[in-house]
Amino acid sequence: MSAQLQEGSVTTIYGKRWSVEMADLSRTLDRLAVAIIFIAITAAFHLHYVLTVGDWDFWVDWKDRQYWVTLAPIILIFFPAAVQNVLWSNFRLPIGGTLCVAALTIGVWISRTFGFELWSYFPLSLVWPATMIAGGLILDAVLLLTGNWFFTAVIGGMAFGLVFYPVNWPIMAPYRLPMEIMNSLVSVGDYIGYAYTRTATPEYLRFIERGTLRTFGGHSAVVSAFFSGFVCILTYMVWWWIGGALSRVVTIPNRLKFAMGMPEEKVVRAEQQA
Amino acid sequence: MSRVALSLLSLLAALLFTEVASAHGERNQEPFLRMRSAHFFDVTWSKTKLAVNEEIVVEGKFRLFKDWPVNLPKPNVVFLGNGTPGPVFARVESWINGQPAIQSMALKRDRDYTFKTVLKARIPGRHHVHPMLNVDGAGPLLGPGDWVEVSGRAADFKLPVTTLDGTHIENLEHWATGRVKAWHAIWLVIALAWLGYWIRRPLLIPRYVALREGNEKALVSHTDLAVGAGLIVVVVALVVGGFVYTEAEYPRTIPLQGGRAVVEATPKSDAPVTVIVDRATYDVPGRSMKIAATITNGGQHSIQFGEFATSNLRFINRAVPAAVAHVDPRYPKELLPRNGLKVADTTPLAPGETRKVELEMTDAAWETERLTSLINDPDNRVGGLLFCYDDRDERLVANVSGSIVPVFMDVASAQMRMTH
Known part of the structure; x- marks a missing residue:
């Protein structure tokens, strides 16, 4: 039609x-x-992203199989969930997820190109951003097909967490090739992070693969992705509600007028007229 | 009118007379941090002029001070960095006591270590290059800095490596970046197509009105649902296909390596010189530090006091030839205060002898290096290394640390003025 x-x-x-x-x-x-x-959305989502995911997405030698995979999707789903509520509940537009991640993608590319490469001399091989568009597309498609925020949270939220690592693997794999430097085994990504000096970000600040989250054949990314997916479900629900609350128009009766002696009916009528 | 003229004049003056800040604010670090954490010595720079792709070696020694400030975390996690303006050099190698320093490590206080960093010039310009230790919780601790000029074109820089599976990477700068851009472009095109599919229709007010009037079926058609289902299939196929293909393309990969290195300290000298600070003063108007200390020579040979080093400043006692001979002629002049070290009693300290010695370091460097703000520190102690030379010209390094008292005026002169 x-x-x-x-x-x-x-x-x-x-x-x-x-x-x-x-x-x-x-x-x-x-x-x-x-x-x-x-x-x-580009500005707000990018600010939120750099302040929360931050170094895990800035640097190739921070994108680990545990914290990056766990943290990034959980934080990334905030904006898509809230914007989906606004656009779906008021306009039946299933584009909130994609709109947010596409805007963020453009924002991070502007930042990496101008801020990191041209201004600070960091090569793109060190500072390439992760892609998260697949998760946004799935969220939108699930919302369109189910028409229900709860199923979108459960199916779409889980998928959002699960696809993050595999969708980035084709980009990241060349940076995980093994090499020998100074008689030590490192990945290409480790060496890029070592070679290009970040004066105020020494090696020990990296928060990568701590603890013993190693099952499923020693590949902690699988466990991390499922955990991330579960938390994404909950986070989606919270932020869907926040999106709805923030987009609701509310008025607060002007108590000052009562205090000044104006009759209650007059105040209510004046506000209704306004 | 005069305000406008004044503003323009100020702007002009700022443009004409302002210098580019190219160093690292090392003088801005608190004196207690610089005097009592890491003391670098014997630092050399293999060259000060080089072209893009050429290498410079910065090497030397450092001692983590015994009297480490109580308000700093201990050096349990330390990384050997380089104090440069960002990645203007690529760090090719770094070693501490002959062990690779690609990862962080625990080091011990009151012990010496040798270090070596190999840097490859990348960005042309005049750069201030320091050795640097990053200590977890304490931040960067800078060694002495020297100016290095890099010529050539940044675009010519190359950092080639070969991986363990035989892949030769011509230049790490651009390694796999085409892939990064291609995958981002693919996903962005799909996202924009999806957004365009919806945005091309009447959007906000008409959809809002239709929804409020209960005409939801007009907003989402069967075609839309079919497109949505197709989108999921395309996305999942692309994710799975890309993953499987990449696994086949790169069968041997490893995770990021985040361990800690283990490095043994240099063995301690068995002939120590001990210094107990009796009283240390800093004469504020005279820019003079005086240390009265009781020094014991625990070695087998008589010694002389050749150098006092603190905060990368080297106060050389020119009356001791061995100390003068230890100064590399290429060492940055601004780190060698002209007046040097003065010792009241120049008689060598005999083996086993204990004597009260007065060390005096008077120089404007205390001001220019902003070390006089020591009196504002919460942990107000002076620290440094005393380099002693025995009669065989062998060097012994002793710790010097103690409380310091500022002297704001000449008390005798002040009393005279009050009398008159």
Whole structure:
């Protein structure tokens, strides 16, 4: 079914008749809103990302099989969940997840290119960002197909955590080749991190693969991904609710007017008129 | 009008007379940190002018001070870094006591270590190069710095390596970055296609109105559902396919290596010189540090006091030829205070002898190196190394540490003024 049918000066959009002028105006508003929302999400989500995931995504020698895999998806799902609620509940648009991760992807590429490569001389082989778009697409598709936030949390949230490592493996594998430096075994990623000096980020600051999370044939990424998926389910639910709460328009009665002696009916009427 | 003229003049002055800050703020570190943590000595830079792709070796020794500040964590996790303006050099190798220092390690206080760092020039410019120890919780501890000029083009830099599976990487700068961009582009194209599929329709107000009027079926069609199902299939296929293909392409990979190295300290000298600080003062207007100490020569040969080193400053006693001979002519001049070390009694200290000795270091370097802010420190103690030379010109290194008292004025002169 076509979204828009035009007959003379009147057009039908989603089954409702609009004047062509108003439809055009609405479309202009759409274009402005899309541009503003995209820029706002890029900035806000990128800020959130660098402050929380931070070093785990900045550097090739921090992207480990345990903390990066666990932490990144759990933190990344905040914005998609909240924005999905706003766009789905009010507009039936299943694009909140993809919109957020696409905006973040553009934001991190701007940051890595201008801030890390051109300004600070770090090569891209050290500072390439992870991709998280697959998880956003799955979240949106699940929400569209189920039409239900709970199933999106359970199926989409779990998938969001599970796909993070495998979707990044084709990018990361060449940086996990083994090599020998100074009679020591290191990965190519370790050596890149060692060679390109980060004066204030010494080796010991790396928080990688601690503890004994080694099962499933010694590959801790599997355990980490499932754990991340479980937490993503819960996190999704919380942030879906926060997205709804933040997008609700609420008014607070002006108590000052009562205090100044204005009758209650007058205050309520004035606020209703406003 | 005059305000505008003044503002323009200030701006012009700032543009004309401001220098680029290229060092590392080493003078801004608190004196207790510089005087009583890591003392670097015998530091050399193999060259001070080189082209892109050429290597420089920075090597020397350091002692982790015995009187380590109580408000700093102990050096249980230490990394040998290099104090440079970011990655203007690529660190090719680093060693502590002959052991690879690619990872962090635990070191001991009151022990000496040798270090060696090989750096490959990458970005042209004039760079201040220091050896540096990063201590977990204490931050970077900088050794002495020297200016190194790098010429050539940054674009010519190459860092080739060969992996254990025989893959030769021509340049780590660009290794696999085409792959990074390609995969990001693939996912971004799919994401933008999905967004475009929805955004091309009337978007906000019409959809909001339709939803409020209960016309939800007009907003999400069967085609949309089919596209959504297809999207999941494409995404899952791409994720699984990419993973399986990559596993086949790179069958031998290893996880990140995050262990700790183990390095033994240099054996201690069996002929120690002990220094007990009786009283140390810093004369603020005179820029003079005086240390009255009781020194015992526990060795078999008589000794002279050739150098006092603290905070990378070397106060040389020019009356001791062996001490002068130990100064590399290429050593940064700003780290060798002109007035050097003065010792009241120049008679050599005989084996087994204990004597009260007065050491005096008077120089503007205390001010220029911002060490006089010592009097603002919560842990107000002076620290340094005293280099003694025996009659065979062999060197013995002793710790010097003790409380320090500031002298703000000449008490006798002040009393005279009050009398008059």
